[in-house]
Amino acid sequence: MFKWNKLGKVFDPTTITGKEWLHEYAQAPATLVFDDFVRVYFSCRPERDSNGQFVSYSAFVDLDRNNLFNIIDIAKQPIMELGKKGCFDEFGTYPVSIIRENNEVWAYYAGWTRCSSVPFNTAIGFAKSTDNGETFKKLGDGPLLTYSPDEPFTLSGPKVRKFNGKFYLFYIAGDKWVVVNGRPEISHKIRLATSDDGLSWVKHNKDLVPDSWGENESQASPDVFFANGTYHMFFCGWVPSSFRKTKSRKIGYASSKDLIHWTRDDSKVGIDISDDNDSFDNEMVAYPHVFELDGKVYMLYLGNEVGRYGFGLAQLEGELI
Amino acid sequence: MMKWEKIGQIFEFETSPFKDRYVSHAQSPQALVLEDRVRVFFSTREADQPGKFLSHVQYVDYDFEFKNIIDHSDHEVIALGNLGCFDEHGIFPLSPVAVGDKVYGYTNGIARRVSVAVETGIGYAVSSDNGKTFQKYGEGPIMSASIHEPFLVGDAFVRVFDGRFHMFYLFGKKWSQATEGQVSERVYKIGHAVSDDGINWQKDNRSIIEDMIDENECQALPTVIQLGERYHMYFCYRHMAGFRTDKSKGYRLGYAYSDDLINWTRDDKSAGIELSDEGWDADMMCYPNIFECNSSVYLLYNGNDFGRSGFGIARLTS
Numbered sequence: 001m002f003k004w005n006k007l008g009k010v011f012d013p014t015t016i017t018g019k020e021w022l023h024e025y026a027q028a029p030a031t032l033v034f035d036d037f038v039r040v041y042f043s044c045r046p047e048r049d050s051n052g053q054f055v056s057y058s059a060f061v062d063l064d065r066n067n068l069f070n071i072i073d074i075a076k077q078p079i080m081e082l083g084k085k086g087c088f089d090e091f092g093t094y095p096v097s098i099i100r101e102n103n104e105v106w107a108y109y110a111g112w113t114r115c116s117s118v119p120f121n122t123a124i125g126f127a128k129s130t131d132n133g134e135t136f137k138k139l140g141d142g143p144l145l146t147y148s149p150d151e152p153f154t155l156s157g158p159k160v161r162k163f164n165g166k167f168y169l170f171y172i173a174g175d176k177w178v179v180v181n182g183r184p185e186i187s188h189k190i191r192l193a194t195s196d197d198g199l200s201w202v203k204h205n206k207d208l209v210p211d212s213w214g215e216n217e218s219q220a221s222p223d224v225f226f227a228n229g230t231y232h233m234f235f236c237g238w239v240p241s242s243f244r245k246t247k248s249r250k251i252g253y254a255s256s257k258d259l260i261h262w263t264r265d266d267s268k269v270g271i272d273i274s275d276d277n278d279s280f281d282n283e284m285v286a287y288p289h290v291f292e293l294d295g296k297v298y299m300l301y302l303g304n305e306v307g308r309y310g311f312g313l314a315q316l317e318g319e320l321i
Numbered sequence: 322m323m324k325w326e327k328i329g330q331i332f333e334f335e336t337s338p339f340k341d342r343y344v345s346h347a348q349s350p351q352a353l354v355l356e357d358r359v360r361v362f363f364s365t366r367e368a369d370q371p372g373k374f375l376s377h378v379q380y381v382d383y384d385f386e387f388k389n390i391i392d393h394s395d396h397e398v399i400a401l402g403n404l405g406c407f408d409e410h411g412i413f414p415l416s417p418v419a420v421g422d423k424v425y426g427y428t429n430g431i432a433r434r435v436s437v438a439v440e441t442g443i444g445y446a447v448s449s450d451n452g453k454t455f456q457k458y459g460e461g462p463i464m465s466a467s468i469h470e471p472f473l474v475g476d477a478f479v480r481v482f483d484g485r486f487h488m489f490y491l492f493g494k495k496w497s498q499a500t501e502g503q504v505s506e507r508v509y510k511i512g513h514a515v516s517d518d519g520i521n522w523q524k525d526n527r528s529i530i531e532d533m534i535d536e537n538e539c540q541a542l543p544t545v546i547q548l549g550e551r552y553h554m555y556f557c558y559r560h561m562a563g564f565r566t567d568k569s570k571g572y573r574l575g576y577a578y579s580d581d582l583i584n585w586t587r588d589d590k591s592a593g594i595e596l597s598d599e600g601w602d603a604d605m606m607c608y609p610n611i612f613e614c615n616s617s618v619y620l621l622y623n624g625n626d627f628g629r630s631g632f633g634i635a636r637l638t639s
Contacts (some may be wrong), residue, residue, distance in 0.1 A: 080495050086437040086496035087504060113440075116433030118405040121440075126468070142471030147442060149459020152406045177405040184404060 002253075002270030002313040004280040004299055009235035009280045010069060011061050012310040013044050019166040019188075021046045021057050026159070027044075027307040028095030028221060029300035031291045032105065037062040037072055038293060040300065041079070042311065043094035055082060056092035058109060058135070062091055063320055065293070080107070080127050080136040088113055088123045088143045095287075097160045098133060099198075105133040106198060108169065110156035111143060116119055118177050118184045121152060123147065124169075128200070142298055145169070145193060150205045153177075153188050157220050160198070163231075167195040171232070176238045178216045185240035190233075192260070204289040208262045209254045214239040219252075224259075226319040227297070231256045234269065234288040234299065249286040249306065271299065271314055281310050287311075323576065323593035323637065325620060330633040331387050334336055334365070337631075338381065338393060339379060344368045348544060348628040349414030349608040350621040353424060353452050358382040358391055359614055360452050361503070361621065362398070363632060364413035376411030376431065380452065385615050385632055399426065399446055399455040407432050407442040407462045414542075417452055418479045418582060420548070424448040425519055426455045429475035429486070430462060436494055437496045437505050441475035442466075445520055457518065464490070469526050472496070473509055475493070479519065482552070486516040487582055489543035489554065494528075494605045497537075497561065506561050511540045513582070517611045530556065531587050537561035540575065544611045546618065552579045555592070555620065557607040572607035595619065601630055608632075 005228045009240035013026040026042040033039075039062050045054045057078035064070035078098070083089035089111020096109040115121050127136035147153055154174030161168045172188035179185075190208045194203040210219040219237040226232070231255045242248045253269040254262040274282045281303035289300045297316040303309060334340065334347050342366040342632030353360040357485035360382050366374040378399050382392040399415060402408035408430025416427045428444035446455035465474050473493030480487055492512045499505040510528035532538040543556040554577045560570035576592035577585040597603045602624030608620040624630065 084471075084495070085498060086434070086440075086473075086493070086507070088466060090436055095462030114435035116435060117409055121405070121432075123466070140468035140471065142466045142468045144468060147407055147461040147465055147468070149445070149461045149463060152402075152407065152459070174405065176403070179404070186405075240505070 001268050002320060003317040004271040005317055006271075006274065006281075007272045007313045007315055008069070009303065009310055009312045010063065010300070011071065011239065012280075013038070014309055016074065018035045022059060023047050025306075025308050026310045027054070027056075027301075027302060029289045029311045030095070030097050030159075031289065031300070032100070033065075033291070034097050034132070037065050039063075040067065040311075041096050041098055041133075042307075043096065053114070054092075056094035056112065057082070057111075058093050058096040068298075075134070077135075079134070080109075080138065081128070082315060083111055086139055087111070087141050088121075088146070089125050090114075091120075093125070095157060097158045099160045099162060101162075101198060103130075103135075105129040106160070107136050108144070108158040110158060118153075118186075120154075122154050124155050124158050124171060142200050144199070145201055145203075147173070148203065151191065151203065154188065157222065159221070159223055162277060163226065163259065165178075167198045167201075168224070169201060170196065170224055172220055172222065175207075177214070180241050186218060187240055188218045188220060190219045190222040190235060209233070209235065209252070209264050210224070210315045212236055212252070212266055213250065216240050221287040221289070223289050225297075225320070226290075229257075230321070231259055232290070232320050233262060234290055236286040236288060238269070249284045251285050251288050251301065271301070280304055281312055324590045324639040325594040325635040326638045327594070327597070327602075327635045328632065330624070330631055331383070332361070332363070332381060332390075332631040332633075334629070334631045337381075338395070339365055342367070343377070343379075344374060346627070346629050347631045348623055349610070350623070350632040351414055351416050351617070352609045352612040352614070352621060353417040353419065354612060354614045356450055358384065359387070361632075362415050362417060362426075362452070363628075364411070364415070369410075373433075376413035377401070378412050378415040378428075386626065387619075394453070397455070398453070399428065399457070402430060402432070403460060406430070406460050407440070407465065408444055410439070412444070414476070415446075415455070416476075416478050417448075418481075419624075420481070420519065422449070424452045424455075425479065426452070427477035427479050429477065437507070439465075441473050443475055443477045445489060462522075463520055464488075464514070464522050467524065467526075470512065470524065473507060478542070478544050480545060482582060483546060486519045487545075488514045488522060489529075489545055490514065491541050491543070501559060503562075507539065508537050508561055511538050511543045513557060520598060529585050530554075530575070531585065533575070533589060534560055535556070539564075541572075542608045544609050546611045546613065548618070550580060552582055553611070554578070554585065555609040557609060557612055568604045571605040572627070574606045574609055601625055602633060
């Protein structure tokens with residue numbers, strides 16, 4: 001079993017004032033390391049609209065590289081605009097995954113639209129930054145990766161990685177909508193697409209990780225990190241019938257030697273909810289993101305209410321083997 | 322110059338056996354020529370929640386003179402999609418193409434949205450019984466929105482030319498911002514894609530037919546036939562707004578020709594078919610489908626009110 005030592009909450013969006021688009025939530029953290037700071041992208045929400053519904057934006061905070069609990073800057077505005085009327089990302093750009101490429105920063109993100117029979121649909125969009133990731137311009141109004149015969153809806157949660165010169169996009173796709181107490185809840189599975197240029201993708205059309213938590217298990221945030229000859233995937237999940245309850249989300253783990261075949265072993269994950277009643281993560285740990293900085297391996301993760309009150313940091317003790 | 326002789330309305334919804342199960346409409350008639358008959362698929366409407374309906378595919382079979390209906394479907398030809406799928410709220414139209422001993426069906430799937438009326442995608446289904454029933458290839462679409470075609474991909478028409486699959490289809494350009502008391506209107510154009518297997522497609526990512534009205538002209542339902550060395554396309558087009566009630570802004574048939582399937586010359590004045598002075602196709606003509614049968618070329622189409630009353634047919638005379 002791995003050992004993650006929790007270092008505490010890094011960022012609480014509810015303490016920020018003067019940004020109406022950043023009222024609460026700091027979801028799905030993703031890092032981009034600079035010389036002096038670590039930029040952590042996250043997704044946030046303004047207050048509910050007149051229909052009682054949220055939209056979501058993505059933004060970032062910059063953390064002092066020498067002290068990750070020291071916030072030195074915060075995005076002045078969302079990193080990209082919501083989509084135009086009728087577009088796949090009209091109501092949200094969440095979550096976002098970032099990678100450096102050709103002196104640019106590329107973003108893969110899930111765009112949200114609202115539907116009639118189910119609450120939403122999502123597809124994966126693409127945008128580029130030429131100002132070190134402060135603002136992003138979309139390549140076009142439509143999605144980069146969307147519904148297909150084996151992935152009929154709700155493509156989301158992209159995590160882009162580059163291994164051995166090839167792009168890998170880990171993401172989730174809807175398996176089915178499960179009606180729980182009259183309300184459709186989505187059951188997602190972790191999927192993979194590969195690409196030589198980051199723009200043209202070939203879907204593998206397979207679930208990467210088997211269920212272990214229960215029927216219709218919904219998986220999210222497939223975060224892949226290479227260490228010691230093995231690809232390590234930390235992800236999170238829940239069972240739709242318990243979605244509205246607390247303590248419903250967990251972090252899972254799978255490993256692979258070839259990025260295609262994955263062996264699930266949640267017993268190794270080494271991070272769980274806190275026992276402390278006052279802690280921000282005593283009900284839930286979710287949306288893991290693992291990164292390396294100055295010889296240390298860290299995990300950013302969300303706490304209670306799926307990051308409504310921010311994200312925390314844990315540090316690996318020992319090795320990922 | 323094309324020249325058409327109108328044979329007249331050959332399907333009337335109100336007097337059809339479909340009236341028992343469906344509310345109205347027989348939209349976008351599309352022909353599949355079989356050994357002893359012509360099977361014409363169309364979409365008809367089932368009542369759903371108030372103000373909404375579901376489009377279902379049905380068919381009628383004609384003799385080769387289009388004088389008699391010799392059979393009709395009384396079963397589910399193709400199922401609508403499951404909860405959350407792209408074709409959950411309707412299939413309109415289904416476009417058939419015979420390939421070997423199979424029939425490929427390209428569907429326009431409809432799913433309702435909140436800020437705009439609907440989103441669409443192109444589905445693919447295969448029939449092994451001459452189009453009586455179609456089995457879908459997966460639950461999702463084979464073609465839908467992409468970076469430069471952000472929504473409303475649909476209305477596929479597929480033919481094999483020179484050993485390659487060619488698809489002519491519709492893609493959305495914009496949804497207008499709704500003004501007070503008005504709904505958001507869509508603008509769409511005609512695109513082209515190619516494929517080696519009929520399933521995996523490469524879009525050209527461009528509008529292939531020039532506008533005649535203005536940049537907000539809506540172009541839909543392309544249908545293409547090769548006659549000699551030349552490819553002929555019919556489609557329908559309309560104004561972005563006002564088209565439902567104002568005859569002068571409603572659907573008309575447009576025409577274009579090409580010798581290479583890439584470059585198209587729009588030439589509506591050579592279409593050779595116009596609104597009738599009175600009757601079922603005097604206010605509107607839309608959803609054309611062109612095909613060859615017994616050495617004659619035919620054009621199926623809808624008339625007034627988007628095919629509420631049924632469809633008709635014309636024969637090419639020169």
